[in-house]
């Protein structure tokens with residue numbers, strides 16, 4: 001492809017993207033294809049000779065779009081949002097063009113330097129304590145991980161190294177394996193599955209603790225679990241507190257758990273994957289009360305802050321433990337400034353890393369804090385609009401307090417009734433929801449996901465839900 005063709009191709013792609021996104025509401029949110037649908041649409045082998053780029057443009061609607069779930073449609077209410085915006089798309093273009101691999105500072109200084117600065121900007125936007133920031137007085141700093149799952153694992157591995165070191169100072173005769181066999185980590189039963197998985201990947205025991213009536217992990221439960229484990233000779237070393245659980249967006253009691261962690265020398269990791277973006281608004285910062293006690297904090301601007309996947313900043317008060325946990329130092333990666341500048345290869349699991357800070361830079365500058373706050377507030381207000389609609393219909397109930405952009409609701413009645421309702425809704429394919437279950441209670445989740453969502457879309461979704469409920473209830477009474 002020569003440069004002029006690139007210009008034509010990218011211009012046409014830009015037109016396509018704008019047309020796709022600005023009209024996304026008109027598309028059926030869920031595809032109706034069957035597994036293997038694509039095989040007959042594409043050749044069995046790669047072309048021997050180059051094709052015209054126009055052929056690829058033509059194939060987007062023919063091959064790709066029939067199998068796309070439109071995550072940015074206002075009719076998409078499943079999971080949690082995933083971020084997307086024009087500034088972030090353009091930044092990804094530039095990142096693709098520079099295509100550096102910023103594993104060390106020297107490998108592409110701008111890649112590391114912009115990331116350090118962006119994580120300070122972002123940290124200040126949510127009022128993270130200064131100890132987490134590179135511009136603070138201590139050793140703190142942030143790094144962009146690919147996902148919250150990686151952040152939880154990286155923090156766990158750092159905590160593991162830290163605890164092994166502490167224990168060895170007391171029991172120099174104990175081997176690493178002996179110590180690791182005694183380590184135990186904690187989270188709540190409502191923590192994301194990636195939290196339990198971090199325990200499996202990290203090779204340590206993980207306890208998922210009971211929550212209170214509002215599905216929050218409480219200090220007392222945590223303290224009891226630690227006491228019982230210590231009595232058995234185990235070594236508590238790591239806990240994940242979730243701010244904004246995946247099932248129902250509840251908030252563990254960070255303010256109660258933090259002091260216990262500090263007095264018991266347990267690494268406190270805060271997973272605010274979804275909810276963290278809301279902390280750019282002062283009125284939601286009460287939800288992170290107690291953050292000063294944490295050792296590490298993570299959230300995903302790629303969920304709710306208009307940044308395209310992947311962008312999951314992790315801040316650490318003491319990154320040294322993570323750096324030491326992963327430090328292998330071959331000659332070909334060494335450089336003269338080592339030790340004076342961050343080398344992010346030590347802060348993450350892979351070696352290679354893209355120039356992801358560009359997405360943050362573009363989004364923060366082109367929206368400004370003011371518009372990002374507006375965006376969060378609109379989503380929260382839309383969630384409350386939907387909550388009001390549910391409350392106005394006596395056949396339905398709300399099952400969790402609506403705090404941010406997620407509404408958990410169900411038809412009054414059995415789980416089977418609600419399972420059937422969800423099947424009808426997704427079967428019709430006009431809107432898309434996913435369920436969850438807490439204890440034995442099955443419910444539907446409606447997340448406000450799209451940056452295009454307006455009140456009229458919420459009204460549409462509610463009408464669709466009511467229609468499917470009526471079909472179901474009428475069928476039952478026949």
Ligand code: PLP
Pocket residue numbers: 080146147148149150192194242244245246271272273274300312
């Ligand atoms: N933690 C919470 C609370 C989540 O809601 C999610 C995903 O929704 C995750 C972690 C995992 O996020 P990621 O896909 O970035 O690993």
